[in-house]
Amino acid sequence: MTMARDTTLRKPAAKKGGAPTEGQKEGRAAAVGLEDVAVRFRTKKRDVTALHEVSLDVAMGEFVAIVGPSGCGKSTLLKLVAGLLKASSGAVRLQGERVEGPRHDIGYVFQRAALLEWRTARRNILLQAEMRRMPAEPARRRVDELIEMTGLGGFEDAYPHELSGGMQQRVALCRALLHEPPVLLMDEPFGALDALTREQMNMELNRIWRETGTTVLLVTHSISEAVYLADRVVVMSPRPGTITEIIDVGLEAERDYTETLGRPEFQQATGHIRGLLGAASAQD
Helix, strand or coil, X not given: CCCCCCCCCCCCXXXXXXXXXXXXXXXXXXXXXXXXXXXXXXCCCCEEEEEEEEEEEEECCCEEEEECCXXXXXXXXXXXXXXXXXXXXXXXXXXXXXXXXXXXXXXXXXXXXXXXXXXXXXXXXXXXXXXXXXXXXXXXXXXXXXXXXXXXXXXXXXXXXXXXXXXHXXXXXXXXXXXXXXXXXEECCXXXXXXXXXXXXXXXXXXXXXXXXXXXXXXXXXXXXHHHHCCEEEEECCXXXXXXXXXXXXXXXXXXXXXXXXXXXXXXXXXXXXHHHCCCCCCC
């Protein structure tokens, strides 16, 4: 689909609160909700507040990216949603249900693919099915679908050391999507890739998100990556981390990479976020 060019330069829509826009609310329930969440812990020398009064609602099927300075609590937010960390105060909800412990229904992709070297790509993906005791035949069919979707065809029987970094991350993404999670958490998944591979993975992720309809929360240090991929970008402050602003990107879901980077909406959004963070606080 070709996007019509808009020659009118507009300031990106921004919201101080965490609720989706009216358009996002329409027909879509909240997949993730954080209400006045704080995370505090004690070191040997002092008390530290990692997150302070963070509120954010993510609509079902929405793609939200989180950017901010190192140490501002971006990854902590994902751990809260996954139930790997308990909030000191406030509430975290997944599909309306309060998160009280580790959630096994979500998908999680990290910066490192963390593949088992003695397993082929296919068997690394199937590890998810084995751990969940999924029926064998439906799991195999699902793996075949994901291999085709992610362009791993021809590499499914390769071992991790035979795969490039981008291919390894494709395997990790397949593994995270195998059980069709309602929410996919991604913690700097492309941070270790070279620039060209990263661009290709951005394009692949946009396509996969559109095909699956999965709700995605992405943590990244790349402003360009955040704006290209997301419906909204959450900009966080230095520690104690809180939400400085939420930017509504205003781009269509299907995005040609080169054309999108040249669009006024993209340039406005990336420039505005850089201004919020400061020139030295993000990779690009």
